[in-house]
Amino acid sequence: MSWSMVMEHLFMVLLAVLFTIALGVPLGVCAYCFKPLRRVVLWSVEILQTIPAMALLGIIMVFLGAGKATVVIGLLLYALMPVVQNTCLGLTEVDPGVREVARGMGMMRFYRLLHVEMPIAIPYIFTGIRIAVVISVGVAVFATFVGGGGIGRAIYQAIRVHDVPTIISSTFTLMLMAIGLDTVMALAEKRLYSRFSPAEK
Amino acid sequence: MxxxxxxxxxxxxxxxxxxxxxxxxxxxxxxxxxxxxxxxxxxxxxxxxxxxxxxxxxxxxxxxxxxxxxxxxxxxxxxxxxxxxxxxxxxxxxxxxxxxxxxxxxxxxxxxxxxxxxxxxxxxxxxxxxxxxxxxxxxxxxxxxxxxxxxxxxxxxxxxxxxxxxxxxxxxxxxxxxxxxxxxxxxxxxxxxxxxxxxxxxxxxxxxxxxxxxxxxxxxxxxxxxxxxxxxxxxxGKRSLNNQHLPQTVADIMRDKVVTVTKDHGVRASVELMSRKNIDTLILTNADGSYAGVVSVDRIKRSGKGYKTVEPLMNRGYPFSYEDEDGQVAFDKLIDGGVNYVVVLRRDRTVAGIVTKTSMARSMAEAVWGNGE
Amino acid sequence: MTDFLEIYGRQIAQAAGTHLYYVLLSVAIAFAVSLTLGILLSRAPRWANIILPLLSLFQTVPGIVFIGLLFLAIGIVPATIIIALAIYAIFPILKNTYVGIIEVDESYREAAKGCGMSALQALIRVELPLALPAIISGLRMSLVYTVSWAVLAAMIGLGGLGDLIFAGISSNNNALILAGALPAALMAILCSLGIDLLRGILIPRPLRRDVL
Known part of the structure; x- marks a missing residue:
């Protein structure tokens, strides 16, 4: 395992997660706003996550060929479910009383969504993103089979040359990466709240 | 035992x-x-x-x-x-x-x-x-x-x-x-x-x-x-004996916090309200706020199918009395009628409250021992 | 298309059979083990603060690691892949069983006790049925992930649908990739639907809470 493999892995994961957020949050909002769409959207992202990662990467590879683009898109699709689901869930969980008050004060739909519902849903969305990150770190191991490199390559090579210490150390690296990213997200979430918290007023 | x-x-x-x-x-x-x-x-x-x-x-x-x-x-x-x-x-x-x-x-x-x-x-x-x-x-x-x-x-x-x-x-x-x-x-x-x-x-x-x-x-x-x-x-809730206010009218012995809805309230909305407030009976009023009758959750459950509003299910004959009547009137209705409460109305027939055995006992006790204030 | 099925049909069917065999056997083993372990662990709810993070941590270990290590330890036999997948599949079910049981509301436990149930009766009649939705969703996770990691059986020459995918990748044959990937996707979706069916049978309707 080399440093560059770790960075490669991290790069793919972070890029994919960025795309997942960029696509997943709006999708979740759409699913929440347009009820007829909700079932279709939620069902589609669930199916995407059900498809075995290797199969999904294989199918994408048919169109895009081997390489990092395939991996990033695969991870993006694979990690979509928790983000979309949690965004939609967080929005539906907003207390009907709060929603009514906001409407009663004469807020327009979009304004309400942006200033009342989204802020309340943020903790759910964060949870979704954290799950997406942890999933991506694990699934990115498959990258090596479609020419994307990363820590999966280290593990695969180690298995072929019977190098148990490398397998173990790679595993620890993966675990560390998952926990590390998760912790960073948790801290970011906390900071975000403290900016809104009444204690600062 | x-x-x-x-x-x-x-x-x-x-x-x-x-x-x-x-x-x-x-x-x-x-x-x-x-x-x-x-x-x-x-x-x-x-x-x-x-x-x-x-x-x-x-x-x-x-x-x-x-x-x-x-x-x-x-x-x-x-x-x-x-x-x-x-x-x-x-x-x-x-x-x-x-x-x-x-x-x-x-x-x-x-x-x-x-x-x-x-x-x-x-x-x-x-x-x-x-x-x-x-x-x-x-x-x-x-x-x-x-x-x-x-x-x-x-x-x-x-x-x-x-x-x-x-x-x-x-x-x-x-x-x-x-x-x-x-x-x-x-x-x-x-x-x-x-x-x-x-x-x-x-x-x-x-x-x-x-x-x-x-x-x-x-x-x-x-x-x-x-x-x-x-x-x-x-x-x-009673400490002193120097409270001289004896309960005389129905208003003295009633409880005034009750849940009322108009009689054209939907059946489902009424059931929902009852289950939210955890009560078994609703007091119904006409559109002008005057008392119309009561409806129980059992009655709705038994025969509420097919009705849109609770009006057809309403019990108009439930015992009631006016708030300025003698307290004994409500007392008799409550005890003799074998009911759980008596509806209390103002003279303009709007709902003022209900008399229950507890509300009665409480006001009597207050009269005897004072309400501690 | 018909040509393709003529050439690969048998191969696909065989690979899918092997794949399914690995998946079902390993998940069955994992289910038995994790249900037992989950119940035992749930007797010590005070340790939840240690047990839960530990279980979550193990869930982050990729399946390839278990497959790789067991391959090095016992070689190329079906047991390698079955045990490796079973170990991987244990964690989601174990965690959900444990959480499901310890999150049963204390009032139900007290009511059960007050009714005169012994600890075992309370477990079987109250705690497990109430934890069932969580256990089943753990089972679904394990099943779906196991279908996914079983693709790597091909990596150590043990067949399954991964064979076709890997062969397709290395020979740049897109049709072959799809011949492995599509049935694998289908299998995972069917497994997931199967769990939904099971859930429908086991959990009475008023208790199914679809949040969305």
């Missing part, structure tokens, strides 16, 4: 039960009451050994419970808790039959018991037996909770603030019902509450506790007449 002999219990150095001795006679409804932390719930839970005592003995039917098998003991004592604790994954029938099943009764016998039990609270078997708890209103759930405790006909039933989570009106109805069941089935009931009205309405014997000791154990009458301590007085 139940005898405590020098029972003590402490948690980490603090004494919660302090050398407790008393006896509850068979067929009595004894209410344990007192401020929070007085040990009333602990006392209750030692009877079915959910809590073990440190010192002393408790005898049930002359036998020391410490020597009985815990499971057998609990099967022979019904238990009702405030959170109701109906198992959400079981139907009403399965919930009622939990203890009979533990006692390995036959299927037919269990079914028969369910029929009998639902009969007792006038909930038709066909309609309710196969429902799940979350399909019932709060009051109905706790009825089933009580039935579950009674199902294996235990001679003793323990109730831990069973109506604490219910709204006042449903609470009254259930108090009556439990009292009726207790007398009909001749059970010994130990009942914990922090509500003095509830204690005075229900009890044969009130046991007032403070700091793990009994301050006074007496009949409700006796306790009202000779409260043993200032704390009991303040619990009853």
């Amino acid at each position: 139940i005898r405590f002999e020098h029972v003590s219990k402490s948690y980490g150095g603090t004494l919660v039960l302090d050398d407790l001795s008393f006896e509850i006679a068979p067929g009595q409804l004894a209410v344990l009451i007192g401020p929070s932390g007085c040990g009333k719930t602990t006392t209750l839970k030692t009877i079915n050994r959910l809590i073990e005592t440190d010192k002393g003995d408790i005898y049930v039917n002359g036998r020391s419970i410490a020597r009985l098998n815990k499971v057998e003991l609990r099967c022979s004592i019904g238990y009702v808790i405030q959170q109701i604790g109906l198992f959400p994954h079981m139907t009403v029938e399965q919930n009622i039959c939990v203890v009979p099943k533990l006692l390995k009764y036959s299927k037919e016998r269990c079914q028969k018991i369910t029929h009998e039990m639902l009969e007792l609270v006038k909930m038709p078997y066909e309609e309710y037996a196969h429902k799940y708890p979350n399909q019932l209103s709060g009051g109905q759930q706790q009825r089933i909770g009580v039935l579950r405790a009674l199902a294996a006909s235990p001679p003793i039933v323990l109730m831990d603030e069973p109506f604490g989570a219910l709204d006042p009106m449903t609470r009254l109805v259930l108090q009556e019902e439990v009292r009726r069941l207790q007398q009909k089935l001749n059970k010994t009931i130990v009942f914990v509450t922090h509500d003095m009205d509830e204690a005075l309405t229900m009890a044969d014997t009130v046991i007032f506790m403070e700091k793990g000791r009994i301050v006074q154990m007496a009949s409700p009458d006796e306790m009202l007449r000779n409260p043993a301590s200032d704390l009991i007085c303040s619990f009853m």
Whole structure:
């Protein structure tokens, strides 16, 4: 395992997660706003996550060929479910009383969504993103089979040359990466709240 | 029936039960009451050994419970808790039959018991037996909770603030019902509450506790007449005798916080409102706010299908009186009519409140002992 | 298309059979083990603060690691892949069983006790049924992930649908990739639907709470 493999892995994961957020949050909002769409959207992202990662990467590879683009898109699709689901869930969980008050004060739909519902849903969305990150770190191991490199390559090579210490150390690296990213997200979430918290007023 | 002999219990150095001795006679409804932390719930839970005592003995039917098998003991004592604790994954029938099943009764016998039990609270078997708890209103759930405790006909039933989570009106109805069941089935009931009205309405014997000791154990009458301590007085909300205001009109003895809706309220919305407020009856008004009648959740459930509004289901003949009438009028209607409450109207026929046995007892007591202000 | 099925049909069927065999056997083993372990662990709810993070941590270990290590330890036999997948599949079910049981509301436990149930009766009649939705969703996770990691059986020459995918990748044959990937996707979706069916049978309707 080399440093560059770790960075490669991290790069793919972070890029994919960025795309997942960029696509997943709006999708979740759409699913929440347009009820007829909700079932279709939620069902589609669930199916995407059900498809075995290797199969999904294989199918994408048919169109895009081997390489990092395939991996990033695969991870993006694979990690979509928790983000979309949690965004939609967080929005539906907003207390009907709060929603009514906001409407009663004469807020327009979009304004309400942006200033009342989204802020309340943020903790759910964060949870979704954290799950997406942890999933991506694990699934990115498959990258090596479609020419994307990363820590999966280290593990695969180690298995072929019977190098148990490398397998173990790679595993620890993966675990560390998952926990590390998760912790960073948790801290970011906390900071975000403290900016809104009444204690600062 | 139940005898405590020098029972003590402490948690980490603090004494919660302090050398407790008393006896509850068979067929009595004894209410344990007192401020929070007085040990009333602990006392209750030692009877079915959910809590073990440190010192002393408790005898049930002359036998020391410490020597009985815990499971057998609990099967022979019904238990009702405030959170109701109906198992959400079981139907009403399965919930009622939990203890009979533990006692390995036959299927037919269990079914028969369910029929009998639902009969007792006038909930038709066909309609309710196969429902799940979350399909019932709060009051109905706790009825089933009580039935579950009674199902294996235990001679003793323990109730831990069973109506604490219910709204006042449903609470009254259930108090009556439990009292009726207790007398009909001749059970010994130990009942914990922090509500003095509830204690005075229900009890044969009130046991007032403070700091793990009994301050006074007496009949409700006796306790009202000779409260043993200032704390009991303040619990009853009366301290001085110099309040000269005697209840004279209906308005003096009524409760004024009631839920009303117009009679064109939707059936479903009404049921939803009742289950949200945890009540069994709604008072209905005409569009101009004047009183129209009452409707009960049972009536809606029985024959509400096909109706849009509650109007056709309304009971127009329910007893009512005017607020400036003599209090005795409402009293007579309440007692003679065999109803749970009487609707009180203003002269312009708008709804002013309701008179219940508790509201009446409370205002009378206030008149006799003052309201402590 | 028909040509393709003529050439690869048998191969696909065989690979899918092997794949399914690995998945079902390993998940069955994992289910038995994790249910037992979950119940045992749930008797010590005080340790939840240690047990839960530990279980979550193990869930982050990729399946390839278990497969690789067991391959090095016992070689190329079907047991390698079955045990590796079973170990991987244990964690989701174990965690959900444990959480499901310890999150049963205390009032139900007290009611069960007050009704005179023994500890075992309370477990079987109250705690497990109430934990069932959580257990089943753990089972679904394990099943779906196991279908996914079983693709790597091909990596150590043990067949399954991965064979076709890997062969397709290394020979740049897109048809072959799809011949492995599509049935694998289908299998995972069917497994997931199967769990939904099971859930429908085991959990009474009023208790199914679809949040969305």
